Amino acid sequence: MIFAFYTSPHLIDLILVFTLLEGIILARWRRLPARTVTVMLLPGLCLLLGIRAAMAGAAWPWVPIALTGALVTHIFDMHDRFRR
Structure with missing residues (x-):
């Protein structure tokens, strides 16, 4: 039963x-601006959504859409980091 949880979405x-x-x-x-935290976490959230879509069938x-979202948000994150 516990194994079923590890393989479920x-x-x-x-x-x-x-x-x-x-x-x-x-x-x-850390008193970081909400925009900074959002841009930092969005690529990982998109990847998790892609994994969830694949696991849920x-x-x-939906999987390529989530992966594309991860790529785009990662590019925004890198742009933000290198601009400072």
Whole structure:
């Protein structure tokens, strides 16, 4: 039964919740602007959504859409970091 949880998309849901909590903690504790935290975490969130779509058996376009979102947000993140 516990093995079923590790192979279900609900594990990714749990990781998504913890990632969002991490963003909130970073924004509050480190006093980072919300935009900075969002741009920093979005590529990983998009990758997690792609994994979740694949594990849940979603229609095939959702995985490439999530991966493209991860690429685009990663480029924005790198642009932000190198601009400073």
